[in-house]
Amino acid sequence: MKRYLRLTFPVALALLLPAAALIHATDWPEWRGPERTGVSSATALPSSWSVEGENLAWKVPHGGRSSPVVFGDRLYLQNTAGSGASMQERLMCLNADTGALLWEHKYNIFTSDVPPHRIAWASPAVDPSTGNVFAISGNGLLMSLSPEGKLLWERSLAEEFGMWTTHGGRVSSPVIDGKQLIVSGLTFLWGEYSNGAHRFVSFDTATGQTIWMSAPEGRPTDTIYANPFIAEVNGRRLLFSGGSDGAMHAITVATGAPVWNWKV
DSSP states (O other), X not given: OEEOOOOOOOOOEXXXXXXXXXXXXXXXXXXXXXXXXXXXXXXXXOSOOOTTSTTEEEEESOOOSSOOEEETTEEEEEEEESOGGGOEEEEXXXXXXXXXXXXXXXXXXXXXXXXXXXXXXXXXEEOTTTOOEEEEOTTOEEEEEOTTOOEEEEEEHHXXXXXXXXXXXXXXXXXXXXXXXXXXXXXXXXXXXXXXXXXXXXXXXXXXXXXXXXXOOOSOOSOOOOOOEEEEETXXXXXXXXXXXXXXXXXXXXXXXXXEEEEO
């Protein structure tokens, strides 16, 4: 395992029938699906369901603020484990067909005053090329795990980049594009990055090494939890995201260079 300097409320989770449609159609590996559009190519899906049993395949007593993602026969979800002083955040892996727990990875919340009911805010993301799953915690702990639950690498963005998650616990879900894992948040560093700003940071999916950091925004007015969207425009891969300065921003995926911004 490669390591770097470490710089809820439960709700019912239900999977609708037919489960095979979700598995054999397009996977749902990130927040709002494979294209982050909220659109699925699956067909013949049920038009109604209920927790009492109508079109219900299974249910388990897990849940939270995080939206689940599905890749193959595995469902991933972030939530809380334990209570009181022993409460931790965790990433769970369930069998998408049955709801059976396959594994869970627990981790502590530190360098943050986020309250219990606001941790596990973001959704995990799965790399389709490897099946590895990535998650960011309520205090900015970024991690990569294998489909079997082995920790491959982790970065403490609070300690390394001065990421500030605040009492609100707001963090954006990570986005994968090729060999890059991109996250964002309010950071306070040193030198040219000493001022507080909402920054985007790209990491190598295989190693966790930093590829680039971008600070396209003006002075932040609040914390941020806008989830980015990536698309190809005129032959360029661009990342679009709302900013903590109240503007919409576009940056290049390859380098993080700002392209344009639109003040709302």
